[in-house]
Amino acid sequence: MVHKILIVEDDIAFGKMLATFLERRNFLVTTSSTGIAGKEELKKGDFDVLITDLKLPDTNGMALLEHVKETFPNTRVILMTGYAEVNTAVEAIKKGALDYISKPFRPEELLMVIEQAFEKPVPSSEEKQPTPSKKPKEQTRIQNREAKTNLSETNFVTGISEASKKFNQYLKLVGPTDMCVLIQGESGTGKEVAAQAIHDFSNRSDRPFIAVDCGAIPKEIASSEFFGHVKGSFTGAVTDKKGHFEAAHTGTLFLDEVGNLSYENQVQLLRALQERKIKPVGSNTEIHVDVRIISATNEDLTKAVEEGRFREDLYHRLNEFSVHIPSLRERSEDLFLFTEFFLEQANRSLNKNVMGLSKEVETAFKQYAWPGNLRELKNIIKRSVLLTPGEKIPLEVIPREVVKARGTPQTPDFSKESNEKQLILNALKETRNNKSRAAKLLNITRKTLYNKLKQYDIEL
Structure with a gap:
């Protein structure tokens, strides 16, 4: 029996991601972004489960819950909340909600709640008291994956800005799925680090993570690089060689700057993704590969598709779920958090003990636009630590372009x-x-x- 689920979530990308995850597990899913639209969908279909956000633009989850219990008493209701309000959850369960789940959560955690929902009768008002959601053995694996993303072991800094929080929430949500992810953002924002974080949150975390710079591969040898070759297949092929797909088997293949692939190479990549098979250059034998693809670009691929430079079918194949990685300008609240992190890295690498920035440098950093983003910040910090004789980085060791920004307004916003x-x-x-x-x-x-x-x- 196929169960029907309605998701009411005003974050459209988040709702789409949850829907895709559940559809792959044989649920029939409908999504709505407002309470009014959700009520209309409820009239059309006999839903087994309603999953609704507590906060909606035109109403709230509690009102929707009351409507469902009155009009569709056989529909189970699960509430999502980013506020972790226990009192609200208690009230919701008293009014007939089956369970609640606090954001951020992983799709697998929601799946557990849904599966438990079908093992229980539909609760009526005042019938049920809240109990903590039980988490089976899978929780141990989740905790292990979380442990891998602490600052001492990775280059991943979560940030405290709203832009960073939303970005990190998406990484944690999409990580446990097998969806292809397209990371978009400016150069130097840390797209490979984000891809590694997605891999670490996934069930493939103990499998290979292979990163490939598509812009650095000449189109003439791209087939050999991606799919491998056999000895004697071309001049210089003196031994058999595994390609990136085979090296990443059962793991994750990260394609950085995927927009730089030639049209011919795009065709080959699309075929490999569709068929899940590769054929090394010079071989007649196909090899099955199980690879999750994460790709990244700093250009507008939709424009590249319109101009005929990038295949539309490949774009949609790679873009099952897209994530925008914010520039440093978009998360300025995180500037000194990243500064501290890179300072610690530089001290360890250079065997120094620089404690921080002088007031003048702090001012210059705040007023600089950081066009090179995190990569530029990291490089400037490391260079400055090397040149700093004392405990605080002085203005004299900071690059001229950063110093010049002091006392001047930032560059006008390029979003206009x-x-x-x-x-x-x-x-x-x-x-x-x-x-x-x-x-x-x-x-x-x-x-x-x-x-x-x-x-x-x-x-x-």
Whole structure:
């Protein structure tokens, strides 16, 4: 028997991810993003379970619960809350909710609650008192995966900003699934570190994690790199070689800068993902591979699809779940948290004991735009630690471009497209079309500037 589930969640991406996870486990899932839409869906179908957020834009989960118990008494109700309000949960269960689950949670935890729901009769009002959700042996594995992501063992810093909290929640949620994940964000934001975190949260965490820089592989040898080759298959193939797919078998393959793959290589990658089989260069034997794909890019792949540079079918195959990794500008509250982390790393690496930043450096850091994001911050911290003679990093050892930011407003926000083209034209005029100097003036990388020139059809 196929059970029908309705998810009411105003975070559309989160709701979609939960729906995909449950559909793969043979549930029939419908999603709504508002309470009103949820009520309309309830009228259309006989749902076995309603999973609703406690806080909705047009109503709340408690009101929806009361509506369901009055109108659809055979539908089990599970509440999701990011507020962990025990009193509210108690009230909800008294009013007939079957259970509640506190965000952030993993899809597998929700699955356990759903499975338990079908083992119990549908509760009526005042019939049930709340009991803590029981977690079977799987919890031990979850705790082990969480332990792998503490700061002493990885480069993953969770952050305290709202942007970081939402981003980290998505990583934990999608990690235990087998969905293909597309990580999008600016250069230097830590996409590989995020991919490693997803792998560590997954059931493949004790299996290989293979990272591949797609931009560094010449298209002529990409087939050999991805799928391997047999001895004698081409000049220089003196031995058999395993490709990245075979090396990542039962684990995770991370494709960094996937947008740089040639069209021919995209076709080969798509075929491997669809068939779950590869054929080494020069071999007639197909090899079955079980690989989870996480990919990353700092360009707009939807635009690349529109321009015919990236296959639409491959894009949808890679983009089962997309995650935007925030730039350092988007999570400025985390700046000194990352600074402290990189400072500790640099001290260990260089055998130094620098304690922190001077007040002048703190001011400069706050006012700098950080176009290179975390990579730039890490490099500046390490260089500064090496040059610092005392306990605090002085202004004199900080790169000139960071010092110049002190006392000046940050670069205008590039999210306002109406101003963006004019900003670029002004910078080019001021630098007499010197792209390197213009990029520096705009506090962006040369690659980003080239992409913007192409986007706005600016010819030099």
